[in-house]
Amino acid sequence: MPHARDGFDPIPSWGRPPEVSVAALSAGTPAAGEGGYGLPGVPVAPAGELPAGLGLTREQLAAVGVRGQAGGAALCARPDGGPVVVFGTGDADALDATALRDGAAAFTNAAAHAGRLAVVVPSGPLLDAQAAAQAVVEGVLLARYRFETLKREPAAVPVEALTLLVPEPDVAAAGRGVRRGLLFARATMLARDLANSPPSMLTAAAMADCATRLAAETGLTAEVFDQEQLIAMGCGGLLGVNAGSADPARMIRLRYTPNLVGESPTRLTLVGKGVMYDSGGISLKPADAVHATMKNDMSGAGAILAAMSVLGELGCRTAVTGYLMCTDNMPSGTATKLGDVLSIRGGATVEVINTDAEGRLIMADALVLATEEPTDAVVDIATLTGAAMRALGAEIAGVFGNRQPLVEQVLAAARATDEPAWQLPLARRYRAELDSDVADIKNMGGPNGGAIHAALFLEDFVGGLPWAHIDIAGPAQNDSASSWRPKGCTGFGARLLTEFALAFTAPGDVRPGTPEGDEVSRHER
Template sequence: MQVTVQSGGLEAVSTEVLAVPLFEEGVEAVPVTAEIDRRLNGQLALAVAAGHVSPKLNGISSLLTLGLLPFTRVILIGAGKQDDWDAQRARTFAGIAVRQARTTGQPSLTVALPAGADNAASVAGAVHGAALANFSTAQFKSTEPEDVDVEGLNLLLTDDTDKVRTAAEKARILGEAANLARSLANEPGNVLTPTTFAERARAVAEAHSLEYDVLDESQMQDLGYGGLLGTSRGSAEPAKLVTLRYTGGTGEATIGLVGKGITFDSGGISIKPAAQMHRMKGDMSGAAAVLGTMRAIGELRPKVNVVGVLCLSENLPGPTAMKPGDILTAGNGKTIEILNTDAEGRLVLADGLVHALSQGATHLVDVATLTGACVVALGSVTTGVFGSHQPWTDVVLNAARHTGEPMWQMPLGAEYRRQMDSDIADIANAGNREAGAITAATFLQEFAGGVPWVHLDIAGTARNEKDLPHIAKGPTGVAVATLTQVVENVGRDGAPS
């Protein structure tokens, strides 16, 4: 999507369609709707008074301009109270506008932001929402899609500044990076194997000036990465461990981003119920988020060093699959008793964290669709956050607030670690039914090497289970914006010690 920013009145609109927010305070609340009403001889105000057009939040109405304006149609999107307008409202508003343009076959669209609200945050929200809305989950349908991609987005503002243009471009980059993650998560396991995922990562690295390396199973064997190899044993598809490196800083800090990439998770011998198992093609959403983040970093070029690690495997109950009772040895030498083969995400992440440390990471963030327990605790709205170092955890939480991705910190503690005790190994890969999201994070902490570390459990937030006005049902690309903001903040402010 090409994004342009322009200032001026309605005569500056060069597209067939203009989308505007309609506030409860009426058409006179902002100049753009007031001017539209005047040019339509008061017909907009009459339509609102008659209830044909509603300012109810996220309500959608449309009016033809009958040659009285330089565009043929205006989309009016209910925006609620004017005082409640913020970046999130702008994100939803622009997302709805783009989805309307897609369904009506409009390849380009102008979006007017209200006077007084066209600051950098509002513009960033609008462009990010528009990019996320410009996504289709129909890539595997044999029929031509009924909707069209919006190729051009024009933002009509009362003031056009360099700061606003910079915010718009960054938001476009973030939105398209999230869409990369969403597209990967939408691919079935017979298409997106670990090997194919690794090749997609190579293509991203080549296109965005990132260093790329991939380890095969024999190389992982030499390094002692038994968690990843044990998970992969039941599948004919070999595991891959991908490293992407961005060098942008001269300081001591190197951020390590580690993503769980189970391209299909049957649960292994501890097999999952058949209902909804097909959703487990998305169990690589953490790795997809890391890859999307590395793409964004490659475009934004922040002043910090970053290592991205993708832990890619299938988890299947083949004849050589790991079994309950097996003992695996991770890359840091810790032994793990397998109590549940469906607790495999933490096994691959354990080796991923160890590998990131071996690549010089001084601060770690891992991201994974890790536990159903986190879904029970926080639902599909909020990502669970766990951290070993509060200043580093605060960096992540502040980045999430800035980007509009809801996240909530959960506790850790020695009491939870005792649930993972094993009689015959250093640690078990599962505890009892209590506090499952916390014990999973506690397990990962054992492999973080004592450096500042944060774990993001996106099991509930990686997918929308219903179609929303501004974003389609399906993968969300969650964490791409937050992780990118973390990297940018560290590049600007430094990393906490």
């Protein structure tokens, strides 16, 4: 009997990137279709002169709700009858990438019926032409994203072509920004595709096939470890979570090697939670709205795969290894039971007191594997705890770490990409709550501080290496669309990790007693 998964492509956006280009802006505001550019978008600040040739007054713009504030936009008719979308950017002197990205998103949302678009790119003292072009491309493409591959009649109009209009002297710099923005946007759309894919269609094995395909296209090396290999490697955390499933687990190891001549690259290891569907296992989740989103519980692994897929084209100078730990978490007669003890790679034993605290179990195997090879830092990313979401809300990721310089690099990448993150304390005073009477550690602490307990658990397996943990349980999913973030799976982390890897520097062995180490200690008390 035919099934919807027959011939299903979990990454449809990857195979159809839009055409994005730069052109020199002639005098005045372009008309729709002029030069083949498509529907134009024109930026407007709250004060100052309006763009030449717009043909509209501030009173007319105010009548349709556009006063120049970032995020406002409207489709207007010019005196000649031609359509134009006017979008606000906020104060021109304060214009930054975040405000411009939001403005570009407002533009494309107001022009949702048009597949061919053109944008006049504004400038300001805080934003050069390259950064402005990147922000516009990201805002336009990410706001228009929809996952409709399983609909017989998709409703959304995809962006077919986008032209950025800039002054002649800025064309070259804007071109560099366009290329970078397109790659960053494609990474996020790829991550969204993966997280939005139904779990019966994107199993661990299908995820491995997808990773292998992407690796071949993007210059990565991919190794896939099956059930028998995982048993031989002693990956008891991943195998234990997989015990109740009808679909076998997979561990995927990706490697990106920069093409450097005469120098050794810095080395970074990324670890991602890839729970393709999380029922909670024997500790079954309630049948509520949260349970219905659990296909996104592989968003961490998806973000790593997406980020690593664009590192080569972006010229990343850091060697990156990624571990994607993939399985679903299901109840059955063979599932791990409460009170069972699992043996993690390396021999540490874990008492399982809640099978819905499974992400830390599968990542523990990968963290140990990360310590077995030379690396300058390890960063893991996971939809790990509801506690992080309750602490920070649904838009902000929690960050923990044992080296403040590394944490600061993660936070800097979060600011640069407007994927917000906030440092939480790695409070070791709570570590005793993870002590077990029958094993080396148990997989949950007490009823409070759950995000901290999860981070402390993971830290046990990094062998003292510089390490940071990003908990994306909140921002991985949107209940409603907001700016360039659509309803559904957001792909949070793909752009953050891309930016982080591109700017990564080895944090060194910073310990308490130095200013940087004392800052870490402040977050550990």
